[in-house]
Amino acid sequence: MKKIIRFEFSLHFRWPFSYILSCPFTPGSKNGEISARFYLFSFLYSIHRQIQNVHWIQDSDKLKELRNQIFTYLGISYSGVSNDTILLWLYVIQVSALNKHTLDFTSEEQRFIDALDLPRKPNFLTTWTAEDWRFLLVILHSFDNLKYQLNDSLTLPPQEEAKIQEIESTWFENFETAFQVLSLEQRTLIHKYFKKKYLFQQFFPVNEVTTQQLTFLDISDFHNNYPLYYQKFQKLWQNFTLSITKKEIDLYYFEVEAILLSTYLCPPAHCLPNFKIFLLSDLGHLYESYIHTQITDTVRGLVDLTFVDNPIDADLTVSLIPPPASLGIPNSTVFLLKMPLNEWDLANLFLKIKSLIDTQYPRKEDDRLTPQLAEKECL
Numbered sequence: 001m002k003k004i005i006r007f008e009f010s011l012h013f014r015w016p017f018s019y020i021l022s023c024p025f026t027p028g029s030k031n032g033e034i035s036a037r038f039y040l041f042s043f044l045y046s047i048h049r050q051i052q053n054v055h056w057i058q059d060s061d062k063l064k065e066l067r068n069q070i071f072t073y074l075g076i077s078y079s080g081v082s083n084d085t086i087l088l089w090l091y092v093i094q095v096s097a098l099n100k101h102t103l104d105f106t107s108e109e110q111r112f113i114d115a116l117d118l119p120r121k122p123n124f125l126t127t128w129t130a131e132d133w134r135f136l137l138v139i140l141h142s143f144d145n146l147k148y149q150l151n152d153s154l155t156l157p158p159q160e161e162a163k164i165q166e167i168e169s170t171w172f173e174n175f176e177t178a179f180q181v182l183s184l185e186q187r188t189l190i191h192k193y194f195k196k197k198y199l200f201q202q203f204f205p206v207n208e209v210t211t212q213q214l215t216f217l218d219i220s221d222f223h224n225n226y227p228l229y230y231q232k233f234q235k236l237w238q239n240f241t242l243s244i245t246k247k248e249i250d251l252y253y254f255e256v257e258a259i260l261l262s263t264y265l266c267p268p269a270h271c272l273p274n275f276k277i278f279l280l281s282d283l284g285h286l287y288e289s290y291i292h293t294q295i296t297d298t299v300r301g302l303v304d305l306t307f308v309d310n311p312i313d314a315d316l317t318v319s320l321i322p323p324p325a326s327l328g329i330p331n332s333t334v335f336l337l338k339m340p341l342n343e344w345d346l347a348n349l350f351l352k353i354k355s356l357i358d359t360q361y362p363r364k365e366d367d368r369l370t371p372q373l374a375e376k377e378c379l
Contacts, residue, residue, distance in 0.1 A: 033096070033101055033102065033103050033104070034103065034109075034135070034203055034204065035204075035205045036101070037092050037093070037096055037101075037135075038204045038205060039205070040092050041088055041089055041092050042214060044088050044091075044092070045085065045088055045214070046214070048088075049085075050084055050085070050087075050088075051063060051084055051087040051088055051091065052084075057091065060087065063087045063090050063091055063094070064084075064087065066090055066094075067084075067086055067087060067090060069122070069124055070090075070122070070125075070136070073119075073122045074119070074140075076140075085143075086139075086140075089136065089139055090136075093128070093132055093135065093136060094127070096132070097127045097128050097129065097132050098127055102129065102131070103129065103131035103132060103135055104131070105131060105134075108202070109202065109203060111157055112138075112156065112157065112160075112199060112202050112203075113134050113138065115155050115156055115157045115160075116137065116138070116141065116154075116155060117155065118133075118134055118137045119137075121133035138199070138203055141154055141196065141199060142196050142197075142199040142200040142203070142204075143196075143200070144193075144196065154192065154195045154196065154199070156195060156198065156199065160198065163198070164191070164194050164195055164198055166244070167194055167198075167244055168187075168190055168191055168194050170240060170243045170244055171190060171194070171240060172187065172190070174236045174239045174240045174243070175236055175262065175265065175266075177235075177236070177239075178232045178233065178235055178236035179232060179236070179262065179265070179266040179271065180265075180266050180270075182265065186265055190261070190265075193261065197254060197257070215256050217256050217259065217260065219256070219259075222259065224358075225268070226268040226271075226272075227273065227357055227358060227360075227361035228271060228272065228273040228357075228361055229263075229268045229271045229272075230361075231361050232271060233258075233259060233262055236258075236262065237255065237258060240258075268301075269301060272301070272302065272303050272304040273303055273304065273357055273360065273361065274303070274304050274306065275299070275303035275304065275305055275306070275315050275316070275353060275356075275357070276305075276306050276307070276308045276313055276314045276315050276316075277295065277305065277306070277307055277308070277314055277315070277316050277317070277318050278307070278308050278309070278310060278311045278313070278314035278316075278317045278318070279291060279292065279295075279307060279317075279318050279319075279320075280311070280317055280318070280319035280320065280321065280323055280327075281319075281320045281321075282320060282321050283320065283339070291318075291320075291337075291341065292307055294341055294346065295318065295346070295349065298346045298347075298349060298350050299349075299350060299353055302350065302353060302354060302357070303353060303357060311327060311329045311333075314333070315333070315356060316333055316334075316335060316352065316353065316356060317329050317333055317334045317335070318335050318337050318349065319334055319335070319336055319337065320336075320337055320338075320339060322336070335348075335349055335352050337349065
C-alpha cells in the first residue's frame with residue numbers, strides 16, 4: 001500500500017500551493033516520516049542536485065546561514081567550496097518541522113542513536129524538535145555525498161560492530177583474491193565505509209526508486225570501457241554475495257557502490273587486458289618508434305599494450321604495407337595503417353582493438369549484475 005505525504009514547500013515557509021509526493025513504502029517497513037523525508041530529498045537531489053538550481057526557493061541565504069550556525073556548533077570546518085547538498089536536507093527538515101511532521105524513532109533506530117552519543121540540540125533551532133536534530137546528525141554520519149566528518153570514530157551498537165567486522169573481512173578476502181592486496185590505510189577506509197553504509201540502511205529506505213535516484217553509474221558503459229575489470233569484479237561480487245546474507249547489508253543498493261569502491265581501491269588503469277601488436281613496416285627505426293608512440297597513445301586506457309617481434313605472438317598485426325602471403329598472416333588479424341598517420345585511421349585502429357577485446361571478454365547474460373540491476377538497465 002502506498003502512503004501519500006503532502007508537503008508545504010517554501011523557503012519562507014509560506015507558499016500558495018502544495019506539492020504532493022507519493023512515497024512507495026508500506027507502513028511498518030521503515031519509519032514512515034523518515035521515509036517521506038528521504039523520498040523528498042532524493043527527489044530534489046536527483047532533479048536539481050543543488051539548492052541554487054531549485055528556482056522556486058527564492059531565499060537560500062537563510063538556509064546557508066542555518067548551515068553555518070550548525071557547522072560552527074558541531075565544529076565542522078567549511079570552506080565554501082564543498083557541495084551544498086546539505087542545504088537540500090536542511091530545507092526538507094525545516095519544511096517538515098514547520099508543518100509539524102513529527103519524528104518518532106523506533107526502538108531499533110533509537111538503539112543506533114544512543115550508540116552515536118550525539119550532542120544536544122542547539123538553542124537556535126527553535127522550530128526543531130530533538131528528534132529533528134538527531135535526524136540531521138544521522139544524515140551527517142551516514143551520507144557519503146555530504147563529505148563531512150563529525151568525528152574520527154563512528155560508533156555502532158556492539159552486536160552491529162561484530163556484523164561489520166564479518167562483512168568487511170569477507171570483502172577484504174574477495175577483493176584481494178580478485179584484484180590486489182589492501183594496505184592498512186585502505187582497510188581502515190573500508191571499515192569506515194561499511195559502518196556508514198550499515199547505519200544508512202538502518203534508517204533510510206533502499207529500493208528500486210531510491211537506487212535509481214542516487215545512482216549515476218551506467219553499468220553497460222562500465223563494462224564496455226573496462227571488460228577485464230568488470231569480469232574480475234563479477235567474480236568478486238558473486239563470491240561476496242554468497243558469503244553474506246541480505247539481512248547484514250542491503251545488497252540492492254550496495255552493488256553499484258561496490259563497483260565504485262573497487263575502482264577507488266584499484267583503478268581500472270591498473271587492470272587492463274594485455275594486448276600484443278606486431279608492426280609490419282618498410283620504414284626506418286625512427287619512423288617505427290614514432291608509430292609505436294602514436295598507437296600507444298591511441299589505446300591508452302583500453303589495453304596494456306606490448307609490441308612483439310613476430311606476428312605469431314601478436315593479437316593484431318598493424319601493417320604499413322600489404323603483408324606478403326609468405327608470412328601467412330590471416331586477414332582478420334591485420335589492420336592496414338596508411339602513412340602519414342591521420343586521426344581517422346588511428347580511431348579505426350582503436351575500434352578494431354576494442355572489438356577484439358570485446359570478443360575476448362564477452363558480456364554473457366549470466367555475467368550481468370543481479371536481476372534487480374539488470375532490470376534497472378532496461379528501464
